[in-house]
Amino acid sequence: MEASQFKSDQYVRFCPGCGDHAICMALQKAMAQIGIPTHQVAVISGIGCSSRMPHYLNTYGFNTIHGRGGAIATGVKTSHPELTVWQMSGDGDCLAIGGNHFIHEIRRNVDLNVCMFNNRIYGLTKGQYSPTSPKGFVSKSSPFGTVERPFIPAELVLGARGTFFARTLDVDVPTTVDCMVAAQQHKGCSIVECLVNCVIFNNGTHAWIADREQRAEHSIILKHGEKMIFGANNDKGLAIEIDPQTFVPRLIVVPADDARVLVHDAHQQDPTLHRLLALMGQERNLEVAADVQDELPIALGVIRDVEAPTYDAAVNEQIQNVRASAKAHTFDELTATLEQWS
C-alpha cells in the first residue's frame, strides 16, 4: 500500500516546525508498509497535540478525552481483537492524567501500538511542565522552576512489566518507521517513545541528539542481532562490566573492535540489560542543571521486544473455552436452568 492511502483530507494543523509533522508522515509510511487495510485500523487518542493525529489518518479514528485513550483503546482491542489498534498520546496525556491506564494497558499486555510523543511540555494548553520535564524546568506553571522529580518513561514501562519498548526521534524518520512497524509486529502492548521537539514552548529539548552534528556521537540505534556500535566513524561500542566494589552492572564505551562489544538481543526476557540500555543518557533529562559527564549514548530503536500472552487474546479465548463446554448458549436456555415453578 501507499502512504497516501493513509492520509485523510484534513489540513494538518501542527505548528510549522513541530516534530509531530515528521511522526505523522512516518506513521503513514509505516501503516503503508504494514499493509493492513484502512477499515481494519482504529487510531485512538486522548487530548493534546499528539492526540490530533487520528484526524490526519484515513483510518477509523477516535479523538477522545484527556488521558483516557488507553482505556478506550483497551475496550476497542479487547472487544474486537481482529482490529489493529493504535494509541496516540503525549507525555502529559499518558504519564500524568492517563498514568493509571498507561501502566495497566502495559501490565495486561493489551495488543496495542502506543506512540507516546515526549516533548517534555504541555503544548496545547500553551506551555506548562509535564511529568517528563527536568527538575528546575521553568514554565508558565513553574515560574521559579519545578521542584518535581520527572519520570523516565522507559523505566515506567519496564516497571509495569512491559514487553515492548522502542525510542525514536522525530527527525529520524527511517528509525521511526522501523520502530512503528516493529511495534505493529509485536503481539502485546508496544510502547514507542517518540522524542519530539515543541518548537514553540520547548524548542531544542532533544537537541543533544537531534542536532545533526552531534547525533552520531550522542545516540546509538539498536538493532536486534547486531553489535552495539555508534559514533560518527562507527568507532565506538558498548560493553558491560560489573563494578568490583558495588557489584552493580554498568555499560561502558569501548573501541568498536573490542571483543567485549555487546550484540543486541531485544528478545531476552530478562529486562536487566534492556533497562541499562534504556536508561543510558537519561540523567541529563532529570535536572535542568544536570552536570553530566557520561559518555554513554542515548539508545534509539527497539530496545525490548519479548513475547508474552496478550490480554485481548486471553479474554476471548476464555470466553470461547467456557462456551465450548457450556450447556446454555442462549437466553432461553439460560432461564431454563433456573429453579422455577408455574
Place this chain on the structure above:
Amino acid sequence: MQNIVVRFCGDSGDGMQLTGNMFAQLAAEMGHEISTLPDFPAEIRAPQGTLGGVSAFQVELGKEVYTSGDKADVVVAMNAAALKVCALGSHFNHPQAHFDDDFSLFHRNAILIVDTDSLSDKDLEKAQFHTANPFEELGIPESVQIVPVALTTLTKEALKESGMDNKSVLKCRNMFALGLIYWLFDEPMEKAIHLLEEKFKKKPALVAPNTKVMVDGYNYGQNLALSVNQIHLSAEGGLGHTWKRSVNDSGLGHTRKRSSFTSIAGNKATAWGLIAAAEKAGKRLFLGSYPITPATDILHELAARKDMNVMAIQAEDEIAGVCTAIGAAFAGDLACTSTSGPGLSLKSEAIGLAVMAELPLVVIDVQRGGPSTGLPTKTEQTDLLQALYGRNGECPAVVIAASSSANCFDFAYQACKIALENMTPVILMTDTYLANGTALWRIPKLADLPAIQPQSVPEELKGHYNPAIRDARGVRYWAYPGMEGYEHRNIGLERDAEKGTISTNPENHEQMVLARKHKIEQIADQIPELKVINGQMVNEQMVNKDTLLVGWGSTEGHLHAAANELGCDLAHFNYICPLPKNTREVLSQYKRIIVCELNTGQFASYLRAQFPDLKIEQYNEIQGQPFAVERIVNFVKKS
C-alpha cells in the same frame, strides 16, 4: 391471613442472608408473592456480638405484596445485639431508648423467637445492656409473644454424633431457626430439603448436618407444640402484583398465557436484562466495570456469563470501566458500565464523551446513600440530579429507573433498546433496595420481548459517510471499525453539522447542541404513556380522589400501598428523561400533587422546572432505608 413480614436478624457471621433467602425462595415456590430486604452492615465482619455487626433479612410474603414490609410480624433474633437493634430500630444507640412504635422494627403483637443461649452476661454486655433482663430493659410490650428457644444447645444436641468441631456445629444454628420458621408457616419439609441440597451443591459435606439441624428445628416446633399457632397463608398461583406491574409499566407488553416464575434479585435481573437485549439485538454484550457496593453483583453475574458470550472486564478504575465500554461501543458492541453514585461521578466526563460522540452506552447506577462514600450499603434516591445534569456542557442523556427487583430486567432491556436505536447513553437508575432485594419474576421468552433494531448505516453512504449524518428522527448513523468504506474520525470536540469534522463555528455549535437535545426529546415517541395507578381504597372512609402521589424508581411498592390506604391515585415514573408525553395532562388533573422521594426533593424540583405552573408538594425521607408506608399515609392525612 393475608400478608406476613418475617425478619431474620443476627450477627454478620450467623448466616442471616442465606437463611432469609432460603425462606423467601421456598415461600415463592409455594406460590406466595415475595419482596425482600437484606439489611447488612458495611463492615464485612464487625466484632462478634456487637450492635454494629447486626445483619438482617426481611421478607414480606402473601398476596399483593408491594414492599418488603414496614414492620415484622415474626422475628428471629439470634443474639442479644440483634434483639436490641430490632426492638429499638434506629434508636438502638440511645442509652435510654425503649420499645417505641415509631422506631421498633416489629409490631406490638409480633412473634419474637430468641436464642436464649445467646443472652449470657457476656452477650448482654457486648450488646450494651445494663441489666440481666434484656426484654424488660428494652420495654418490650407484653403483647409481643416471646418464644425463647435454646438454639445453640439444641443445635449442638442435633449434631453431637456428627463428629464436627464446635465451630462448624455453631455455624448450623441458623438452620435450626429456619426449620422452626418452616414449621411456623407449615411449609413442606421435602421441598425445603431439596432447596437446601441445591444451596449446598458445591459443599456436599454440609448438606447432611444442615439438613439434620433444619429438620430438628421443624420437629422441635411440631413436638413441643410451642404455645404459638401456625400461620397459614393463602397462596393463589403467584400471578400477583409484582409481575403484572413489571409487564405493564415497562411498555414491553410481553404477555404470555403460560408462565414460569422464579425469585430474582435486582442486580441479577439487571444483568439478565442486558444479556437478553444483546441477544435480541444481535450484538455482543460488553461490560466495563469496577467493584463498588452495591453494584458489584452485576459485574459478578456478567463475569460468570461467558456461556452467553458476555465480555465483562474488571477495569483498573471507574473511569476505565466506562472508557473500555465506550471503546467497545465505538467498535460496534452493546456496551455497558455498572456502578454506584461515587463511580457515576468519576464517569461523568466519559459519559459526556459518549453524548458528544453519539455512541450507544448503558450506564447502570445502583444508588446508595451519599454524598461521598456516604452509606455504602444503604438505599437512597439521591443521584437523580447527578444522572440528569452531572456533566459539563449541554449534555442530555436518557434517564430511566426500575421500580421493582423483578422489573430491573425490563428496564435494563429497555435501556439497551433505547441506547442502540437512538445512539445515546442511557442511565438506568436502581438502588440498594432493588439491587439486593428479591421478588417474584415471571420468566420471559426471548421471542416475546420487543424487537431491538440497532441503528445502522445505509449502503448508499459507503464512501461518503461521516458521523454527523442523521436519519429523519435526528439519530446519527452508526458505522464502526471493520466496515469497509465508512472510515471516519469520531471526536469529543464539537463537530461540523454537515462534514462531521472539528468545528468551532458559533452557529454550528448552537445547531449541534439543539440537535443532541432534540435527539433525546424524540425518544418520548418511543416510550409508553404514564398510567395512573388507582388506590384500592382499603379504608372506604378515606377517599382522596383529588390527591396524586408521585414517585419514581424503587419506591413504587411503598407508594402503591400508601395510595391503597389513602384511597388516592399514584403516578409512578420509570421514564424520567424524557418524561412520558402525557405527564402534564396527568398531573394537571389533581388538586394535590405530592412527590415522595428518598432524597430532599430532586424529582420534585425537576418536575417544577418542567411544569412551573403546577403546585407540587413533596414528602421526603433520607435515612438510608426504604419508605415506611405508615409514615407516608400519616403525612398525607395530616398535611
